[in-house]
Every structure is written in structure tokens, then in C-alpha cells.
Amino acid sequence: MHLPLDSDLLRMFLVVADTGNVTRAAADVGRTQSAVSLQVKRLEENIGKPLFARGPRGVTLTESGVQLLPYARRIVGLMDETTAAMRRKPLDGLVRIGIPEEYGHTVLPRALAAFAESQPSVDVTVLCGYTAQQMDALDNDLLDLAVVFDWGAQTSGEVLFIDPTVWVTSSVHRLHERDPVPIAIYGRSNWCRDFAIRSLEQHSLPYRIAYSCDTSGGLKIAVTAGLGIAPLSRSNIPPDCRELTLEDGFPPIDSSRVVLRRNAHHSSPAVESMADVIRSAFRPISQTGLRSA
DSSP, X not given: XXXXXXXXXXXXXXXHHHHSOHHHHHHHHTOOHHHHHHHHHHHHHHHTSOOEEEETTEEEEOHHHHHHHHHHHHHHXXXXXXXXXXXXXXXXXXEEEEEOGGGTTTHHHHHHHHHHHHXXXXXXXXXXXXXXXXXXXXXXXXXXXXXXXXXXXXXXSEEEEEOXXXXXXXXXXXXXXXXXXXXXXXXXXXXXIIIIIHHHHHTTOOEEEEXXXXXXXXXXXXXXXXXXBEEEEGGGOOTTEXXXXXXXXXXXXXXXXXXXXXXXXXXXXXXXXXXXHHHHHHHHHHHHTOOOO
16 A cells, blocks of 8 residues: 655655756755665655666666656645745735726726735725826825826836727617717817827718717717717727727727836835736736737
């Protein structure tokens, strides 16, 4: 009957496998050669198979040793990771984060919930708002981290991914075929004037403002209800709606970057841990080429 594998024996097995020599392995771990040989022998007895072939210049792995090697690395690595996690001090304090409304229902809720569950001693506050609001909050020390949009490559920070803004129409209502085309825009936004409306004017597309609001959710309602076409992030297009392309006569609006900005005057281990969580939350999107705005 084979005995359970001992992690210490597996660790010694890896040292010998990596050095290819029992004497060098003993020197690396500060043990005698006989002690190392005894541990290897005990592991071989537990497994019931020889793991090394001894030769005049050292040892080489047998077929069984080669088979065991990746498992031993995983087991030892997991043991080291577990030990480090158990010794790590729990985080505490306050983390203030700003997020765009567009990600408030998709990417970030799961990440924030997972962080709150794993770090129960950290108080998390969230400001869900538009970019100008969050930038102002950062400048006034009201936020530690903010996920914002940068349309002109002017904002410093860590780029999480690129998410172009495009004109979006309802597949059912086909509002883009009307003349003038009804549009839905943000009511209090210089961006709409400087980017969205300008993109229409530069292509001599007649339009009328049919709907205005202050949220991306409102713009999506306008599109799906057939009240107007709207500027939305490519990854934020509602069901039964589609992007208007150059083939439809509509240009892209911008190539905005989604940027993680930090408070230059305040940081902490909890803030850095939250930054890691946010970065990880966006990684699958950036790797697949999808983009949320």
C-alpha cells in the first residue's frame, strides 16, 4: 500500500531533478548527501517506482520521474502559494473608486463584489459617474482610483483597453435612414459637441436632436425605443441594435481609451490590491478585442 506523498519529499525530489546531482542538491539545501539520498529513497518507496537512474556523473530521471515532475512542481508551488497567503496580513482601510456607468452593470460589479468578499475589513465606496465628474473627484482627493475615458490621449494613467465610440441604431426601426436623422445625445457634454455631432457635420449628415439625457442607459433606451440613433461604446451596444459603419454612411466617433487613473497623493496596500482587481476584470475584454464604454 502506497503512503501519501509528503511535500517535503517532493521538494527534495525537485532539487535533485533540477541539479542532476545528489551532492550539489545537498549543498543547495544545506543537508548531508546521505540525508538527501534517504529522502529520495523514501519517496521512491512511497510511489513504488524508481525516480532516478544513478550514473557516474550524477542522476537522471526515469520514466516515472519524468511523469512525477510536473505534478511535484504544481504541488510544491501550491503549498508555497498557500503558505504565503495564510501569512499575508489582511487588508484594511478605505478604498474610494470611480467607475463609468457603462461598466457598472457589466465588468466591474463582479470584481468589486469579489474584492469585498475576500477583503471584508476594507471599506469600499463607489462613485458611478461620467469622466469629467471622476477627474474632478480625483483632483479634489475624493477618489483613490478612477476608471475613465480618454478620447484624445491626454489623460495619464494605465490604459486598460481601447473601446471606440460608434453611432448605434435599432435594427427594427432603422432610424439612420431618415433625413434628417434623429439623434440622442448627452445633454450636458462637451464631448457630444466636439466628437459625436462633429462627426456628423464633417460628413455633411443632416441631423436633429430628438432626445437628450445624462446617462448611457438613457441613450440605450432612446435607441431601442426607436427615438434616435446614439453614440455608444462598441461593447455597450444593446440587443437588437447594431453599429453604423462607413458602409451605412456613418463614421466612427472616436477611439477612446479606457484608463485607470490613481490619486497621486494617496495610496495604500488596499488601493493597490483594488487596482489589481480592476486590471484583472478588464483583461478578458482586452484579450478578446471587445470593448466596453
